[in-house]
Amino acid sequence: MQAHESREELLAQLNEVKAELTRGLSARHMAPFLELDITAQQLKTVFLVTTGTVTTVSQAAEQLGVAVPTASASIDKLVENGLLTRTEGKPDRRIRHLTATRKAIRLHERFLGLRTDTDEFAAHLSDDELQGLVVGFRGIRRVLRQFSEDA
Numbered sequence: 001m002q003a004h005e006s007r008e009e010l011l012a013q014l015n016e017v018k019a020e021l022t023r024g025l026s027a028r029h030m031a032p033f034l035e036l037d038i039t040a041q042q043l044k045t046v047f048l049v050t051t052g053t054v055t056t057v058s059q060a061a062e063q064l065g066v067a068v069p070t071a072s073a074s075i076d077k078l079v080e081n082g083l084l085t086r087t088e089g090k091p092d093r094r095i096r097h098l099t100a101t102r103k104a105i106r107l108h109e110r111f112l113g114l115r116t117d118t119d120e121f122a123a124h125l126s127d128d129e130l131q132g133l134v135v136g137f138r139g140i141r142r143v144l145r146q147f148s149e150d151a
Helices: 007-034 040-050 057-064 068-080 102-112 116-122 127-150
Strands: 084-088 096-100
Touching (some): 007 102, 040 057, 040 084, 040 096, 057 068, 068 084
Antiparallel strands (some): 084 096
């Protein structure tokens, strides 16, 4: 940080850069989702299962605020599309556990912009830029952990 730049100026610069990055990456990230033939609720379900937030149909229904039969029908379509799998529970075989497929995990990663953008762009940064980015991401991780602890 240069001596003449205040924290407010740096935050304003950060917001400008973030806005430009968002515009630049939007088309890159939007294309795969425009090709999907699933509803917004089904996309939410995929992300809930992929993150491990839900593992059963009843949990999905509760998280989405819908009836279990509605969630079940929606999940049937996701299974048909190869995004989720259902397996019998042990010891209670009536409970079906949901698992994200590799296709769902890739979709989730793409949605978040994980791996591809970070890896691709990092390869083109100077050593100083890369070091600064690592420091910045560590700071974001620290704050995220604090938020998680406070919740």
